[in-house]
Amino acid sequence: MKHDVLSGSQVAERARLAIPGGVNSGQRSVPGLTDLVIVHAEGARFRDADGREFVDYHAAFGPPLLGHNDPDVGAAVAEAGRTVDLCGVGVTRGEVELAETLVELVPSVEKVLLTSTGSEATFHALRVARAATGRRLVVKFQGCYHGWHDAVSLNVISAPDRVGGRDPISTGILPEVLEATLVLPFNDAAAVRAAFAEHGHDIAAVIVEPVPHNVGCLLPEQEFLATLREECTRAGSVLVFDEVITGFRHDLGGWQKLSGITPDLTTMGKAIANGYPVGALGGRADLMELFSSRPGGPAFFAGTYNGHPAVVAAALATLRKLRTEPVHEHVFRLGERIRTGLADVFAGLGLPALVTGFGSVFVAYFMTGPARTYDDLLRNDAAMFIGYRRRLLEHGVFELPLNLKRSHVSYAHTDADVDRLLEAAEAAARAQLAAGAPVGDLTGASTMGGAVR
Known part of the structure; x- marks a missing residue:
């Protein structure tokens, strides 16, 4: 047929x-x-x-x-396809230009690596946080979604009787992985301070959607975000803003620019390339240099399709339009x-x-x-x-x-x-x-x- x-x-x-x-x-x-x-x-x-x-x-x-x-994004992708495709070695000019653009736009980003999805970006953010700190625990918040990997696959849209405990979104996750994640209520600065008072010496990272859009829209209170920054700084923990949704859609510099709260690492995706499959992880240079993309870096990082010329072209065209037109x-x-x-x-x-x-x-x-x-x-x-x-x-x-x-x-x-x-x-x-x-x-x-x- x-x-x-x-x-x-x-x-x-x-x-x-x-x-x-x-x-x-x-x-x-x-x-x-x-x-x-x-x-x-x-x-x-x-x-x-x-x-x-x-x-x-x-x-x-x-x-x-x-x-x-979008015709401009489509034209950029088509043009990229006429000159280069995936070679899997070295770097392309487009990758360099995109990295430089992200460094320029996003306050926390001193260096950046490209992924294919937001889930990969959040996975690598937590891995490098543990590599940098030598610690075990990760803090996330009820209602926030950070991708499909085990450490964060819990407590997103939970039934009432599952709120306050560990509520995995999938079977097949090792209990000891779930036990290494602390789930706190969003917008509760007191709960954050209490968690750090008890576990701060073993908290590798706090990861948060600055606006939890996976449950619609919970707007953050400034005191809450400021408390995250203060407690992470005091304890030597890594603060990760998951701006896969908020980045570029709400501001070219993400919610961190709007709020004035600068995380240590930022994950990005979605609107960065108008629908083409690209993600990114950027942040402090000392953390980013721990990845094995730098020879000798102890935190392994790889991905066959990272920095694919087509998605890089889409991202560059999207960001160009966001910067030059009243989007x-x-x-x-x-x-x-x-x-x-x-x-x-x-x-x-x-x-x-x-x-x-x-x-x-x-x-x-x-x-x-x-x-x-x-x-x-x-x-x-x-x-x-x-x-x-x-x-x-x-x-x-x-x-x-x-x-x-x-x-x-x-x-x-x-x-x-x-x-x-x-x-x-x-x-x-x-x-x-x-x-x-x-x-x-x-x-x-x-x-x-x-x-x-």
Whole structure:
């Protein structure tokens, strides 16, 4: 059969026969959307095999800040392909230029190494922190996601009865690995001070999403971030900012530039290359020089596809556009329109909702405020959250219908797209309420979702 005449259900069934679950990442298969087969993406929209077109506010968990298939990024990738591909030895001019650009833009970065994913970057950050300190323990925070590797694969979107203990997101992890990770509540400076008072002599690293966007948007309190810096400095521990989401989307210098809190190491990815698979780890030169990319470095570092010319070209083109065009001005304005507009829509319907976010990121929790910590998010009405987003699909608007997931604006979105979202939001919320959907707490484990970025 020809590919162009297959329905979405036919392609999806073939996928399930050859690919476990029919998808290549944990939460791409969404209940009720298991036959979604993407055939075209451009700007602020994508189209599926059944001819449905959606205004895309999911945006692949955030990378395409410029919009899907940005022509300037595509042209740069094509040009790179005409001159060089992967040789696996030495360095290319593009790699040097990208490294210099990251050093220039991100306050903490004195030297930088490229990876293929954000998970690899966070893995290497913790490895080198342990190499530098000779210590065992890592601190992370409830609600933060740092990738798939064992040391951080716990306590992201946890059911209420799993908060406060170790809640691994996967089986197959050695208990002693989980036991070497301390999980603390986000935005709790007192808990950080207490952990350092008890364990500071053995804490190798503290890793944090400065804004925990993997549970929507918990905005950090300045005292909390300052306490992380103070306690790590006092104890000789390594402070790692995971800016895979916040980097470049919120500011060219990341959240560390906005907050004025400089970590020792920074992990980056996603918006750095508008969707091409690149990550980066950068920070203090003395830490970065411990990697085996420098002969004699004791912390092993490798990756066949690190610094691939195509993704380097994509990153350079993306950063060039972010620096020369009013990308942040545009997406911040639309983001504010959306947050204000959604709050008005839900208030007009008498629907309890807290609309929050930052810049180009927005999320509507169906609860009353505040949202400081993960515990606050347990009040979110997950049935309403998911049901509302499912009904948005009927109006050609795509926000991922999974609990607590954030949404994104790109440079390709327009005011007309925002108008369409607000109209769809009123219709979807009204229909969900009319269907008798419960409005209230719904915090069972089955509704708390998973851990993908």
